[in-house]
Amino acid sequence: MNKFFRGTLLLAAAAFAGECIEFLVNMVLARELGERGLGMYMSILPTIFLIVLLASFELPIAISKFIAEKDKKYHYSMLNHVIKLTIIFTAILLPLAIMIIPFISVFNQYHPFLRWVVIAFIPIVSFSSITRGFFMGKQQMGKIATYNFVRKIVQLILLVFLYQFFQFDTETAVFIAFCTFIGSEVVVFLYLLHMFIIQFQQVKREPSVRMSSGAVWKSLMAVSIPTTALRVFHALTHAVEPFLIKAALLKAGVSGIVATEHFGMLAGIAMTIGFFPAFIAHSFLIMLIPTVSEAYAEKNKEKLQILLQQVCGITFIYGIPAVTFFYLFAEPITVNFFRSSDAAIYLQMLWPFFLLHYFIIPMQAFLIGLGLMKEAFYHFVWSTVVSFAVMFVLGSMQSLQMDGIIIGMNAGAVVLFLMHYLTICKKIGVSMLLAPVKEFH
DSSP states (O other): HHHHHHHHHHHHHHHHHHHHHHHHHHHHHHHHHHHHHHHHHHHHHHHHHHHHHHEEEEEEEHHHHHHHHHHHGGGHHHHHHHHHHHHHHHHHHHHHHHHHHGGOGEEEEEETTHHHHHHHHHHHEEEHHHHHHHHHHHHHHHHHHHHHHHHHHHHHHHHHHHOOOOOOHHHHHHHHHHHHHHHHHHHHHHHHHHHHHHHHHHHHHHOOOOHHHHHHHHHHHHHHHHHHHHHHHHHHHHHHHHHHHHHHHHHHTTHHHHHHHHHHHHHIHHHHHHHHTHHHHHHHHHHHHHHHHHHTTTTOHHHHHHHHHHHHOOOOOOOOHHHHHHOOOOHHHHHHHSSTTTTHHHHHHTHHHHHHHHHHHHHHHHHHTTTHHHHHHHHHHHHHHHHHHHHHHTTTTTTTHHHHHHHHHHHHHHHHHHHHHHHHHHHHTTTTTTOHHHHHH
């Protein structure tokens, strides 16, 4: 447990610093891009994340779970096979991306070079996945913490420098914002690659057992395929969500420009503020995947039950004060940091959404560690169906508009939280109040 909390604290400290920088990044974007530019940036971001996700194929999670569960004598053989498979996968994916991405219509309203920057980013994502998965599985969280922090500080420096010394029109300014995001990823990839090569040489010198490529592939795909399906569906819904919201608002009588501005305030301001404390939840997620995987492989039900109790307890301790603060001081925060008073009401209305996601994020790690990736996928599908249905029906009402959108988002979060929580409790043998009730499955 000490190792778990030391790693979590290290990640949380670095993530807090990173979130502070992310907050500054979004302030710069909000001020430099304006409401329309910010809406454009936030609208295309989920589509780019979907492409990035396909390039990574969730290898960080699959590799970290493998390393946590398997004896270290298998690590060298696994890494060899993964590197070869990634080269083959990238060689197939890159030509496909070159043929498909230029014809994706959603890029038409953006700078023409954006498509090619995204394509060039694909191989970097693929190979970065190996390094992050290796360090996560080894629970060397200092390197992951450095990755997260340096990525954001480099992006902030690039943004401030470029916007300070150059003037851009809205389309070019949005393109520059994406270039700084991708440029920061390139910098930290070079750092992780250097550290990985050093450790790979050490692993190579240790006694090892050869595994067949089929065995490695089967082990990794058992995690990667359902987890990728979950993340792809998640990314697809986030890519569709801006257009769903705009369609609902248009049906309610709101103009297209105003609808884009409202989405920019929701995604670029309210979400940025509300998810600020989620750096703790994401730190738990990174630590929980290898920790829960190891405990479940050892059938240590007591450790799993204690972990769940501690994670839920800590989430209550920081989550309740956080959403209370945002609710009470929504307007001063949005006005002083983002120069937007209209986003304050969105921040206040979304407090259930934020609080429940502080719990949902580490619970996803529990489900992955317990081998319940398919269940996690089904939960997300059902919660999304509920959320989107309520968002469209209520959001298209002239009397509700954005209020209806937010009610739908809150409803989806409630469904997802309950399904995750009840499934975990049943799997590890505890009641809803976290009291042991039966034997471990």
